[in-house]
Amino acid sequence: MPGVASDAVRKKFKALAMMSCACAALSALAGCPSGGVDTARSNTRLDLAKDFVNKHDLENAETEANRAIALNPHNEEALLVRGLVSLLRAYDTQRLLEVDGCLTGLDAEAMTRDLDTFLKKADRDFEAATKLAPDYSEAWSNRGLVANLLEDPDAAVGYLTKALDVPIRLMNPALTRSHLGWSYFKKGDAVSAAKELLTAIQFQPGMCVATYRLGRVYFLREEWEKAAELFARVIEADENPDESQRCNSQEARLYLMKVRTQQGLLDDAKQAKNACLTLSQKSCIAVQCRTMNGTANP
Numbered sequence: 001m002p003g004v005a006s007d008a009v010r011k012k013f014k015a016l017a018m019m020s021c022a023c024a025a026l027s028a029l030a031g032c033p034s035g036g037v038d039t040a041r042s043n044t045r046l047d048l049a050k051d052f053v054n055k056h057d058l059e060n061a062e063t064e065a066n067r068a069i070a071l072n073p074h075n076e077e078a079l080l081v082r083g084l085v086s087l088l089r090a091y092d093t094q095r096l097l098e099v100d101g102c103l104t105g106l107d108a109e110a111m112t113r114d115l116d117t118f119l120k121k122a123d124r125d126f127e128a129a130t131k132l133a134p135d136y137s138e139a140w141s142n143r144g145l146v147a148n149l150l151e152d153p154d155a156a157v158g159y160l161t162k163a164l165d166v167p168i169r170l171m172n173p174a175l176t177r178s179h180l181g182w183s184y185f186k187k188g189d190a191v192s193a194a195k196e197l198l199t200a201i202q203f204q205p206g207m208c209v210a211t212y213r214l215g216r217v218y219f220l221r222e223e224w225e226k227a228a229e230l231f232a233r234v235i236e237a238d239e240n241p242d243e244s245q246r247c248n249s250q251e252a253r254l255y256l257m258k259v260r261t262q263q264g265l266l267d268d269a270k271q272a273k274n275a276c277l278t279l280s281q282k283s284c285i286a287v288q289c290r291t292m293n294g295t296a297n298p
Contacts, residue, residue, distance in 0.1 A: 042072035049081050061085050076132040080139050083125030090118035102284040119146050137163040137170040153186035174204035182213050193217050208247035224259050231256040250279045254289050
């Protein structure tokens, strides 16, 4: 789901840039080395890498993260940032594959291969960060996110649960819990999924990702009106004058269309279809919206 989920990850990058990267502040947590490295210069390069990430200059971000790691191989935050660069590249590839053009055939195979490469590269960096600092909950959370994208929900549940068990370095516990709920959804455990997603919304009301995903849980259970209410809530957020609070979820419009079709409310279904196509005409989701298929599979 490249829409609301990728937007949530991008917001995390902005928050990351505001975090202190002083080794002294993390020494009690991560055990900063005292010799053989240049911690100060490494952290300076790390700050530059964060700044480039926020500008979506991924090439320079990766270069500076590599320099930070070379200056201090024990800089787990630099490993995290380099992993995030690969994760952003994966999201960009997924957008090109599914949103900008809904590629098929050889083009789709090539893009899918790139997507898999970026995700595995990101996971290696997140794993390395957790080995340096086993309490690095943000790295565990990102491993869970990658595992979900790689369609390995069992691994995702393990990583995300571990992140929530040691939340001291977790940037957004509610988002992590939303990812955990999605992992349970992918495993077919609707009860556990609903529990985690309801908790996420309780702590962060209006969260686009958790609200949409909870709607998918109710859709799976054929609780049509509950699902419709949640999808509508995601769509209504797009009327917010603050662009940062909008969801821009084409998926929510697709599933609202499916719900209304199941309920026999065809006029409402057509409205949802039109709203879906307004966001993007070329995406894979737009293709599904155009079919106006009454068979709604979760």
